[in-house]
Amino acid sequence: xxxxxDEKKRTKILNAAISAFGDQGFTNTTMKDIAVASGIAPGSxxxxxxxxxxxxxxxxxxxxxKFYLQLDRILHSNASISNRIQDITEYxxxxxxxxxxxxxxxxxxxxxxxxxxxxxxxxxxxxxxIFDVPEAAHYPLTKYDSKSRAYLxxxxxxxxxxxxxxxxxxxxxxxxxxxxxxxxxxxxPD
Amino acid sequence: xxxxxDEKKRTKILNAAISAFGDQGFTNTTMKDIAVASGIAPGSxxxxxxxxxxxxxxxxxxxxxKFYLQLDRILHSNASISNRIQDITEYxxxxxxxxxxxxxxxxxxxxxxxxxxxxxxxxxxxxxxIFDVPEAAHYPLTKYDSKSRAYLxxxxxxxxxxxxxxxxxxxxxxxxxxxxxxxxxxxxPD
Amino acid sequence: xxxxxDEKKRTKILNAAISAFGDQGFTNTTMKDIAVASGIAPGSxxxxxxxxxxxxxxxxxxxxxKFYLQLDRILHSNASISNRIQDITEYxxxxxxxxxxxxxxxxxxxxxxxxxxxxxxxxxxxxxxIFDVPEAAHYPLTKYDSKSRAYLxxxxxxxxxxxxxxxxxxxxxxxxxxxxxxxxxxxxPD
Amino acid sequence: xxxxxDEKKRTKILNAAISAFGDQGFTNTTMKDIAVASGIAPGSxxxxxxxxxxxxxxxxxxxxxKFYLQLDRILHSNASISNRIQDITEYxxxxxxxxxxxxxxxxxxxxxxxxxxxxxxxxxxxxxxIFDVPEAAHYPLTKYDSKSRAYLxxxxxxxxxxxxxxxxxxxxxxxxxxxxxxxxxxxxPD
DNA sequence: GATGAATGAGACTTCATTCAT
DNA sequence: AATGAATGAAGTCTCATTCAT
Numbered sequence: 001x002x003x004x005x006d007e008k009k010r011t012k013i014l015n016a017a018i019s020a021f022g023d024q025g026f027t028n029t030t031m032k033d034i035a036v037a038s039g040i041a042p043g044s045x046x047x048x049x050x051x052x053x054x055x056x057x058x059x060x061x062x063x064x065x066k067f068y069l070q071l072d073r074i075l076h077s078n079a080s081i082s083n084r085i086q087d088i089t090e091y092x093x094x095x096x097x098x099x100x101x102x103x104x105x106x107x108x109x110x111x112x113x114x115x116x117x118x119x120x121x122x123x124x125x126x127x128x129x130i131f132d133v134p135e136a137a138h139y140p141l142t143k144y145d146s147k148s149r150a151y152l153x154x155x156x157x158x159x160x161x162x163x164x165x166x167x168x169x170x171x172x173x174x175x176x177x178x179x180x181x182x183x184x185x186x187x188x189p190d
Numbered sequence: 191x192x193x194x195x196d197e198k199k200r201t202k203i204l205n206a207a208i209s210a211f212g213d214q215g216f217t218n219t220t221m222k223d224i225a226v227a228s229g230i231a232p233g234s235x236x237x238x239x240x241x242x243x244x245x246x247x248x249x250x251x252x253x254x255x256k257f258y259l260q261l262d263r264i265l266h267s268n269a270s271i272s273n274r275i276q277d278i279t280e281y282x283x284x285x286x287x288x289x290x291x292x293x294x295x296x297x298x299x300x301x302x303x304x305x306x307x308x309x310x311x312x313x314x315x316x317x318x319x320i321f322d323v324p325e326a327a328h329y330p331l332t333k334y335d336s337k338s339r340a341y342l343x344x345x346x347x348x349x350x351x352x353x354x355x356x357x358x359x360x361x362x363x364x365x366x367x368x369x370x371x372x373x374x375x376x377x378x379p380d
Numbered sequence: 381x382x383x384x385x386d387e388k389k390r391t392k393i394l395n396a397a398i399s400a401f402g403d404q405g406f407t408n409t410t411m412k413d414i415a416v417a418s419g420i421a422p423g424s425x426x427x428x429x430x431x432x433x434x435x436x437x438x439x440x441x442x443x444x445x446k447f448y449l450q451l452d453r454i455l456h457s458n459a460s461i462s463n464r465i466q467d468i469t470e471y472x473x474x475x476x477x478x479x480x481x482x483x484x485x486x487x488x489x490x491x492x493x494x495x496x497x498x499x500x501x502x503x504x505x506x507x508x509x510i511f512d513v514p515e516a517a518h519y520p521l522t523k524y525d526s527k528s529r530a531y532l533x534x535x536x537x538x539x540x541x542x543x544x545x546x547x548x549x550x551x552x553x554x555x556x557x558x559x560x561x562x563x564x565x566x567x568x569p570d
Numbered sequence: 571x572x573x574x575x576d577e578k579k580r581t582k583i584l585n586a587a588i589s590a591f592g593d594q595g596f597t598n599t600t601m602k603d604i605a606v607a608s609g610i611a612p613g614s615x616x617x618x619x620x621x622x623x624x625x626x627x628x629x630x631x632x633x634x635x636k637f638y639l640q641l642d643r644i645l646h647s648n649a650s651i652s653n654r655i656q657d658i659t660e661y662x663x664x665x666x667x668x669x670x671x672x673x674x675x676x677x678x679x680x681x682x683x684x685x686x687x688x689x690x691x692x693x694x695x696x697x698x699x700i701f702d703v704p705e706a707a708h709y710p711l712t713k714y715d716s717k718s719r720a721y722l723x724x725x726x727x728x729x730x731x732x733x734x735x736x737x738x739x740x741x742x743x744x745x746x747x748x749x750x751x752x753x754x755x756x757x758x759p760d
Numbered sequence: 761g762a763t764g765a766a767t768g769a770g771a772c773t774t775c776a777t778t779c780a781t
Numbered sequence: 782a783a784t785g786a787a788t789g790a791a792g793t794c795t796c797a798t799t800c801a802t
Contacts, residue, residue, distance in 0.1 A: 006782095026299040027217035030775060041784045043778080052776065053303070060305045067313075075316060081326050082378070088317060089373055093366050096354060100362060106305070107355040109216040110296045113243070115250045117356045123257075126265055127278060136271050144375070151372060159349030164286060165297045166307045172290060176283050182341060183279055185334070188272070193765045193801060221793065231767045236794070384781090385786070406679045407597035411772065421788045423774080432772070433683070440685045447693075455696060461706050462758070468697060469753055473746050476734060480742060486680045487735040489596040493623070495630045495676075497736045503637075506645060507658060516651050524755070531752060539729030544666060545677040546687045552670060556663050562721060563659055565714070568652070576761095600796060611763045613799080622797065 010048045012038045018059045022101025025108025026056055063102055067095045116161075124154035138189045156187070200238045202228045208249045212291025215298025216246055253292055257285045306351075314344035328379045346377070390428045392418045398439045402481025405488025406436055443482055447475045496541075504534035518569045536567070580618045582608045588629045592671025595678025596626055633672055637665045686731075694724035708759045726757070 016038035020029045031052060035042040049055040074087045096103075104111055128150040131141050141149050160179060167175045206228035210219045221242055225232040239245040264277045286293075300306055318340040321332050331339050350369060357365045396418035400409045411432055415422040429435040454467045476483075490496055508530035511521050521529050540559060547555045586608035590599045601622060605612040619625040644657045666673075680686055698720040701711050711719050730749060737745045 031777085032775075035785090042776090043785060044783050046777075047782070056299070057303050057305070060300075060303075064309050071313065071316065075320065081320060081323070081329070084320060085329075085378065089370065093370065096350075096366070097362065100354060100357075100359070103351055103355045104357075106300045107297060109246075110250075111356050113247055113250075114356075115247070115296070116352075119254050123261065126261065130265065130271060130274060133271070139271070139275075148372065148375070151368065152376070155349040155353065155369075155372065156345070157349075158352035159345040159347075160286075161293055162306075162348035162352035163345065164290060165293045166301050166304075167290075167294075169290070172287065176286070178341065179345075180279065180283065182338065182345065185338070186342070188275065193763080195765070199765095220791085232793090233768060233795080234766050237765060242793070389786095410770085412770095422772090423789060424787050426773070427786060436679075437683055437685070440680075440683075444689050451693065451696065455700065461700060461703070461709070464700060465709075465758065469750065473750065476730075476746070477742065480734060480737075480739070483731055483735045484737075486685070487676060489626070490630075490676045491736050493627050493630075494736075495627070496732075499634050503641065506641065510645065510651060510654060513651070519651070519655075528752065528755070531748065532756070535729040535733065535749075535752065536725070537729075538732035539725040539727075540666075541673055542686075542728035542732035543725065544670060545673045546681050546684075547670075547674075549670070552667065556666070558721065559725075560659065560663065562718065562725065565718070566722070568655065601798085602796080605764090612797090613764060614762055616798075617761070 006048075009040060009044075013040055013045055013048055013055070014058060014062055017055050018062065018102055021056055021059050022103075022105040025105045026052075028108060029105075060102060060106075063095075063099045067092075067099070070095065120154055120157060121150075124150045124157060128153055139187070140189065141187060156183075195237065199228075199230060199234075203230060203235055203238055203245070204249060204252055207245050208253065208292055211246055211249055212293075212295040215295045216242075218298060219295075250292060250296075253285075253289045257282075257289070260285065310344050310347060311340075314340045314347060318343055329377070330379065331377060346373075385427065389418075389420060389424075393420060393425055393428055393435070394439060394442055397435050398442065398482055401436055401439055402483075402485040403488075405485045406432075408488060409485075440482060440486075443475075443479045447472075447479065450475065500534050500537060501530075504530045504537060507533050519567070520569065521567060536563075576618075579610060579614075583610055583615055583618055583625070584628060584632055587625050588632065588672055591626055591629050592673075592675040595675045596622075598678060599675075630672065633665075633669045637662075637669070640665065690724050690727060691720075694720045694727060697723050709757070710759065711757060726753075 013034065016034045017029075020033045020037055023029075024033070031042050031045060034055070035045060038045075045055070049058060070091050071088065074084055074091060077084060077087070079087065110116055128141075128146065130136065131139055131149060132146065136142050141152065144152060163179065164172070164175065203224065206224045207219075210223045210227055213219075214223070221232055221235060224245070225235060228235075235245070239248060260281045261278065264274055264281060267274060267277070269277065294301055318331075318336065320326065321329055321339060322336065326332050331342065334342060353369065354362070354365065393414065396414045397409075400413050400417055403409075404413070411422055411425060414435070415425060418425075425435070429438060450471045451468065454464055454471060457464060457467070459467065484491055487496075508521075508526065510516065511519055511529060512526065516522050521532065524532060543559070544552070544555065583604065586604045587599075590603045590607055593599075594603070601612050601615060604625070605615060608615075615625070619628060640661050641658065644654055644661060647654060647657070649657065674681060677686075698711075698716065700706065701709055701719060702716065706712050711722065714722060733749070734742070734745065
């Protein structure tokens with residue numbers, strides 16, 4: 001019985017944390033913010049979570065966990081491949097809607113200062129234009145209209161940046177090799 | 191005549207900043223860190239950069255600028271399409287090597303806590319397995335071997351996450367629609 | 381239950397502030413000064429007072445409040461006019477004794493550098509001498525002996541300076557007109 | 571010749587200082603403010619004035635000096651007493667107009683926070699009301715109308731505050747005695 | 761002499777964490 | 782177990798003064 005009480009409180013804290021970290025990122029979120037949002041005293045949070053960092057990790061993991069739960073259900077369902085892929089996409093985006101603030105929060109600084117969006121769009125558009133000539137006909141990307149092509153390129157570049165954002169210097173070289181071969185395989189003609 | 195503002199000094203500060211922000215992210219980097227690294231008094235930094243935020247933005251923009259410079263040169267060269275694409279890839283990754291610390295730094299929190307890498311790999315692998323059956327033969331992703339498939343999926347998911355990390359709540363819905371159609375076009379059979 | 385905000389502590393801080401601001405003025409007083417004097421950690425002051433400015437205002441207001449309290453009591457007592465005036469004078473000076481450091485602190489800069497005293501005395505004496513001739517007999521100021529006359533003049537000049545120290549430029553002209561007629565009425569013969 | 575150049579610069583600095591200290595008080599005025607306003611480099615100011623404090627003292631003294639100059643001229647003129655008093659008043663206020671910003675600046679903190687004006691008015695009015703009864707007829711203050719009475723009282727209180735603002739603790743007691751007898755002589759019936 | 765960049769001490773304030781109640 | 786006041790280290794930025802040019 002007492003346990004249930006505790007779990008409720010723990011959950012309240014976690015939800016408040018997820019939303020606060022999501023809105024403001026790790027460093028801009030104060031323990032007091034979370035305390036106020038969850039209606040629990042600052043000191044009491046430490047009964048449930050060792051420190052701010054643990055609370056942050058727990059927040060992110062909680063979201064991943066939620067995602068895994070649904071992902072597993074879908075993957076192991078009896079639906080057809082096509083349906084399962086559709087399901088994953090659909091549910092993936094549903095989760096993303098929830099997870100969205102947290103993902104944004106993780107990049108709070110970069111986003112606040114609008115460091116990426118414009119540059120990514122500009123670079124994608126510029127590269128996309130290369131394919132606007134007849135000689136490019138045999139490149140895979142020419143099967144898309146101009147706008148889709150730029151959008152797809154933006155996805156690639158974003159993916160590359162994100163990937164490398166979590167690569168250690170030590171592994172940088174290898175990762176570049178991998179990525180390069182992925183690019184040849186996909187964006188260059190056979 | 192008095193001492194003149196020294197472009198070399200400005201550059202020293204900027205480089206120290208790029209590397210410090212890269213190693214530790216925005217909030218974990220102190221002005222003193224940058225002062226020590228650049229061998230310049232803390233107060234003097236403010237002669238060249240109004241405040242910490244301006245210095246951070248300048249750091250990121252400096253890297254983008256460098257990238258643009260080379261990008262433009264390549265795009266407007268007389269080389270063949272194929273060569274230009276290869277050049278872009280090659281130079282892009284060269285720049286990425288330099289930019290790497292900064293990109294990492296932007297996600298310093300997430301990276302330090304290893305919040306993504308493992309999860310991304312796990313999810314990608316799980317989804318990739320769907321295609322390990324004969325019935326999946328007509329899906330585009332089956333033309334890759336198992337490992338490449340997972341890697342490509344990881345790229346997609348990373349790109350999606352990165353994209354959404356800078357999408358405002360207001361535009362979330364539209365962006366999802368776009369992304370969804372991109373996925374159908376590319377990952378589902380015609 | 382947790383520790384409660386402690387009115388005694390709040391008072392300790394306020395008293396330390398009144399005395400520190402009194403000794404050194406607003407800008408020369410540091411929050412650390414007040415912390416040390418009150419035996420309370422610097423950070424804790426902020427539990428009771430939002431910032432330095434609020435603490436300063438509170439200090440001044442606290443003294444005014446005290447003064448009002450006694451003033452009201454006297455004004456509404458049943459004593460005779462004469463007694464009440466005497467009381468006000470008496471109590472007024474009692475309060476002034478307490479308020480003294482703070483009043484001094486407000487003019488800390490001017491006082492520290494002894495910018496007024498000598499000059500005021502000199503000017504007052506010089507003007508007072510005008511009346512040291514038989515022809516001045518019909519001026520109100522001649523009913524005082526030489527010393528008192530100078531002292532009264534000093535009071536007038538001080539009052540004028542103080543008054544104008546809080547007059548905005550916009551209202552300067554009007555205030556001068558008022559003051560001028562007050563002077564005619566009081567210092568010139570009917 | 572070189573001397574004349576210097577004196578011009580010295581004067582430029584002084585004027586800029588008077589006006590800057592006047593607008594913002596001692597601590598809120600930076601040497602750079604004065605440098606910019608006078609069109610002279612910060613470092614150069616130190617050629618003419620040892621440090622900020624000396625410059626401040628010089629500013630105040632410059633204004634006093636100007637006042638003395640005119641005061642002396644008037645005092646030693648051949649005009650009648652009445653005319654000389656009128657002249658002093660007139661010229662005094664002329665000087666005050668110039669001196670005004672500096673006087674204000676000295677109390678910059680108190681003025682910015684509006685610590686005095688309201689309180690002085692309130693107190694004066696309250697005390698003035700004492701005399702609004704027939705029994706008060708024999709008090710000197712009753713020869714004024716209600717408004718003038720309050721204004722005169724405000725002058726007295728201001729003068730007292732200003733006077734005591736430059737009294738050391740050691741001399742506080744004596745000064746109070748003096749002031750008290752001045753009050754009896756003037757505000758109480760014979 | 762003049763200039764203004766360089767210096768670095770020091771100010772205010774925040775906030776994760778502790779601990780008395 | 783819960784509370785929230787207390788703590789104090791640490792961060793950003795300002796600015797009087799110095800000194801290389």
